[in-house]
Amino acid sequence: MQDETLLMMPGPVPMPQRVRMAMARQAINHRGAEFGECLKDLNRMLKPMFGTENDIMVISGSGTAAMEASVANFCAGKKVASLVNGKFGERLFKISEIYAEEATEFKSEWGTPLPLEELEKALEEGTEAVTLVHNETSAAIKNPAEEVGRLCRKYDALFIMDGITSIAGDEVLADRWGADVTVVGSQKCLAAPAGLSAVSASEKAWENLAEKRPFYLDLAAYKKSAAKDQTPFTPAVPLFFAMREACRIIEEEGLENRIARHKNMAEAVRAAAGAWGLELFCQTDKFHTYSNTATAISYPDGIIDSDFRGAVKKYGIEISGGQDHVKGKIFRIGTMGATGIPEVLSVVSAAEKALRELGFKVESSGTEAAADVLKI
Amino acid sequence: MQDETLLMMPGPVPMPQRVRMAMARQAINHRGAEFGECLKDLNRMLKPMFGTENDIMVISGSGTAAMEASVANFCAGKKVASLVNGKFGERLFKISEIYAEEATEFKSEWGTPLPLEELEKALEEGTEAVTLVHNETSAAIKNPAEEVGRLCRKYDALFIMDGITSIAGDEVLADRWGADVTVVGSQKCLAAPAGLSAVSASEKAWENLAEKRPFYLDLAAYKKSAAKDQTPFTPAVPLFFAMREACRIIEEEGLENRIARHKNMAEAVRAAAGAWGLELFCQTDKFHTYSNTATAISYPDGIIDSDFRGAVKKYGIEISGGQDHVKGKIFRIGTMGATGIPEVLSVVSAAEKALRELGFKVESSGTEAAADVLKI
Numbered sequence: 001m002q003d004e005t006l007l008m009m010p011g012p013v014p015m016p017q018r019v020r021m022a023m024a025r026q027a028i029n030h031r032g033a034e035f036g037e038c039l040k041d042l043n044r045m046l047k048p049m050f051g052t053e054n055d056i057m058v059i060s061g062s063g064t065a066a067m068e069a070s071v072a073n074f075c076a077g078k079k080v081a082s083l084v085n086g087k088f089g090e091r092l093f094k095i096s097e098i099y100a101e102e103a104t105e106f107k108s109e110w111g112t113p114l115p116l117e118e119l120e121k122a123l124e125e126g127t128e129a130v131t132l133v134h135n136e137t138s139a140a141i142k143n144p145a146e147e148v149g150r151l152c153r154k155y156d157a158l159f160i161m162d163g164i165t166s167i168a169g170d171e172v173l174a175d176r177w178g179a180d181v182t183v184v185g186s187q188k189c190l191a192a193p194a195g196l197s198a199v200s201a202s203e204k205a206w207e208n209l210a211e212k213r214p215f216y217l218d219l220a221a222y223k224k225s226a227a228k229d230q231t232p233f234t235p236a237v238p239l240f241f242a243m244r245e246a247c248r249i250i251e252e253e254g255l256e257n258r259i260a261r262h263k264n265m266a267e268a269v270r271a272a273a274g275a276w277g278l279e280l281f282c283q284t285d286k287f288h289t290y291s292n293t294a295t296a297i298s299y300p301d302g303i304i305d306s307d308f309r310g311a312v313k314k315y316g317i318e319i320s321g322g323q324d325h326v327k328g329k330i331f332r333i334g335t336m337g338a339t340g341i342p343e344v345l346s347v348v349s350a351a352e353k354a355l356r357e358l359g360f361k362v363e364s365s366g367t368e369a370a371a372d373v374l375k376i
Numbered sequence: 377m378q379d380e381t382l383l384m385m386p387g388p389v390p391m392p393q394r395v396r397m398a399m400a401r402q403a404i405n406h407r408g409a410e411f412g413e414c415l416k417d418l419n420r421m422l423k424p425m426f427g428t429e430n431d432i433m434v435i436s437g438s439g440t441a442a443m444e445a446s447v448a449n450f451c452a453g454k455k456v457a458s459l460v461n462g463k464f465g466e467r468l469f470k471i472s473e474i475y476a477e478e479a480t481e482f483k484s485e486w487g488t489p490l491p492l493e494e495l496e497k498a499l500e501e502g503t504e505a506v507t508l509v510h511n512e513t514s515a516a517i518k519n520p521a522e523e524v525g526r527l528c529r530k531y532d533a534l535f536i537m538d539g540i541t542s543i544a545g546d547e548v549l550a551d552r553w554g555a556d557v558t559v560v561g562s563q564k565c566l567a568a569p570a571g572l573s574a575v576s577a578s579e580k581a582w583e584n585l586a587e588k589r590p591f592y593l594d595l596a597a598y599k600k601s602a603a604k605d606q607t608p609f610t611p612a613v614p615l616f617f618a619m620r621e622a623c624r625i626i627e628e629e630g631l632e633n634r635i636a637r638h639k640n641m642a643e644a645v646r647a648a649a650g651a652w653g654l655e656l657f658c659q660t661d662k663f664h665t666y667s668n669t670a671t672a673i674s675y676p677d678g679i680i681d682s683d684f685r686g687a688v689k690k691y692g693i694e695i696s697g698g699q700d701h702v703k704g705k706i707f708r709i710g711t712m713g714a715t716g717i718p719e720v721l722s723v724v725s726a727a728e729k730a731l732r733e734l735g736f737k738v739e740s741s742g743t744e745a746a747a748d749v750l751k752i
Contacts, residue, residue, distance in 0.1 A: 004402045012403040012613070023399035023614055026380045027388040027563065029694050030570065060571050061437045062610035065592040072590075095591045187403065187610065194406065195436050195571065195612020214448075214590060215471045216441040234438035234563065236571020236612055237388070238399055318405050 005313070008347040009320040010137035010165060010294035010334035012187040012194050015242070019192055019338075022245040023238040030237050036229030038240050043226075045247035046198055048255055049190075050163065050182050051173035054200040057222040058243070060236040063164040063185030064091065066197035069217040070160050070181040071095045071131065074201065076210035078128040078158070081106055083114045083148065086136035087323050088162060096131060099210075110326055111139030111282035111296065116147065123155035129208075130159055135166035138323050140280070140296035140332060142170070144287035149178035158208055164188060164197070168250055169262040169293040169336050180205040186239065189262065189293055191337030192246035196239045249338070262292050265335035265344050268373040269295040272348045272366030276355060281330045294334045296322070303358050305331065311354035317347050341374050381689070384723040385696040386513035386541060386670035386710035388563040388570050391618070395568055395714075398621040399614040406613050412605030414616050419602075421623035422574055424631055425566075426539065426558050427549035430576040433598040434619070436612040439540040439561030440467065442573035445593040446536050446557040447471045447507065450577065452586035454504040454534070457482055459490045459524065462512035463699050464538060472507060475586075486702055487515030487658035487672065492523065499531035505584075506535055511542035514699050516656070516672035516708060518546070520663035525554035534584055540564060540573070544626055545638040545669045545712050556581040562615065565638065565669055567713030568622035571615045625714070638668050641711035641720050644749040645671040648724045648742030652731060657706045672698070672708045679734050681707065687730035693723050717750050 046056040059066050080100035082093035084107040096103035106119050134145045152159035161179035163172050169189025174182040180202040187194035221232035281296035305321045305328045322330040348370040422432040456476035458469035460483040472479035482495050510521045528535035537555035539548050545565025550558040556578040563570035597608035657672035681697045681704045698706040724746040
């Protein structure tokens with residue numbers, strides 16, 4: 001739209017009209033039956049997206065709040081291993097440093113395979129909890145949640161999984177993989193407004209509940225209030241209504257269809273990058289694959305990040321650069337949520353034009369390559 | 377309106393149309409200039425409501441999150457005295473128990489004057505920080521922030537003031553009173569949606585910044601990001617837009633006018649209670665006065681809380697009962713935010729009719745008494 005920037009970033013993402021309109025309602029008493037119904041609806045609709053039978057607690061706070069809630073409530077006083085190959089893995093490590101008895105980073109370069117053998121050794125030696133970012137958007141790599149879950153089960157460790165940017169856009173099977181605590185953010189594949197997050201916790205997680213917990217992020221208080229269909233503290237009501245509407249849209253699309261669509265969109269962007277002759281940033285292997293919700297592409301020599309993204313923005317489209325030490329080295333395109341074929345075609349065309357404008361000779365048409373993948 | 381319940385509770389409160397519509401916008405990149413402008417606008421417009429020159433940090437979380445942020449960031453490892461004469465005073469004490477070196481309650485019955493002499497003795501003996509709820513809606517009493525500030529200054533203690541339900545509806549002069557940390561919630565007198573809170577902190581507060589801080593509620597991270605017109609973590613963007621619109625409406629009304637209007641509305645409800653022959657719940661004295669944003673009225677013998685509030689609800693109006701141990705003993709009417717004369721007349725008329733229906737013989741017309749006070 002002329003008065004809106006098309007966000008093709010790894011979140012936030014454009015929201016469907018129905019989701020936005022759900023926020024414009026008049027205030028209600030959040031201790032009443034209507035809000036209780038909303039909470040129940042969210043619990044019911046989010047469970048299959050998490051791949052869990054455990055109850056889902058929705059937190060009025062961003063994904064980071066839910067990450068902190070997971071670690072503070074269930075990993076306090078433990079030996080925690082944090083798997084890190086990107087910015088959000090680092091964040092989970094930093095949070096673990098606050099609450100864990102001992103927090104250790106198991107680190108590889110951003111976007112490269114994680115040191116799973118080292119992790120197994122640490123588990124043998126008594127690591128009690130492991131944190132993993134399933135879909136690391138800072139590098140657009142999908143990490144091996146199933147394999148990490150297998151290792152955690154083998155050594156009876158708690159598995160904390162950040163599914164912030166995979167849930168509702170990619171396959172997440174928390175229970176089958178053995179993820180004890182799983183987290184999602186609202187403004188990613190759910191295509192809901194920013195400001196909410198949600199957590200599921202297994203029986204085993206609850207058995208490990210910390211005695212001393214934070215107040216606002218005390219998940220035991222959430223559990224207790226959920227029994228009365230309430231939240232322990234004032235919830236961000238308009239965002240809950242919006243997230244329910246977003247979940248309804250996901251139900252209507254069908255989760256399998258949605259996951260297939262996400263996979264298809266990411267494939268299309270990767271096909272475009274290949275056609276242009278550009279390299280994808282992340283390194284895959286048997287366990288690590290490309291993200292199905294975001295794509296990170298390395299800049300060729302001579303292309304300046306701000307010039308490139310500025311040129312794309314002239315077409316009314318916003319994409320992301322790299323974060324921290326990869327700033328200037330990569331650009332990232334998100335293909336999440338309610339965005340579909342038209343939006344992917346737009347961003348690929350704009351990026352291709354921007355590359356040409358900046359003097360890069362593309363090998364072949366990325367637009368055509370993307371379109372070939374996208375056609376239904 | 378026929379399809380909406382009129383909320384006359386001590387928050388949440390009805391939102392003006394402009395505030396609600398501000399939420400329905402498409403998602404934007406919260407790392408861009410537009411969101412930065414919104415943050416700057418909020419900082420500028422909230423300062424006079426807080427009565428401070430200090431910067432205001434807006435948190436994506438309810439008032440409780442801001443209360444916790446205040447205590448966790450600035451009172452960790454200290455001797456903290458919590459003044460308690462209601463539910464929210466208790467909450468600040470519970471939070472202090474988590475973070476303080478030593479947390480002590482200075483307690484009186486709900487809605488009765490606080491033990492200020494005992495507080496002074498504790499300050500003499502080395503109390504380093506004091507928490508106070510300025511406007512305690514659980515009992516509809518306004519606590520002596522200025523006097524507590526004076527004591528804190530005298531003994532060089534930090535003063536943490538919860539202004540959640542007074543700011544933007546009653547006079548708050550954080551700097552003049554010596555409040556080092558001051559907190560507001562979005563869904564009270566601001567008449568914005570639930571889900572945001574805001575904190576100001578003095579130079580002295582920053583000098584007392586805890587070394588070990590929570591992650592999501594790390595106010596130092598907020599301060600650092602504010603320098604770039606950003607928040608440290610993903611903000612609840614639609615709520616920020618709505619709160620900005622709510623602040624604009626307050627600017628248009630004029631803060632003094634708004635405070636006078638709030639005072640007038642609360643006086644009208646108290647006048648109605650007096651006309652009916654009912655007692656106000658709280659006890660005032662030289663330092664403690666009636667709340668200007670909420671009124672708590674004691675039930676006469678024979679009136680059952682659920683019957684009464686149910687009868688009021690039949691008129692499409694929701695009021696609050698008592699919380700915890702005063703449940704069933706009082707009812708509470710909020711007169712906050714954008715609600716005005718029509719809404720006050722509605723709630724008083726409905727309450728009067730409900731009292732009659734339940735067999736209580738009102739002494740005289742509360743509706744008329746309220747109308748006498750309300751006329752402009």
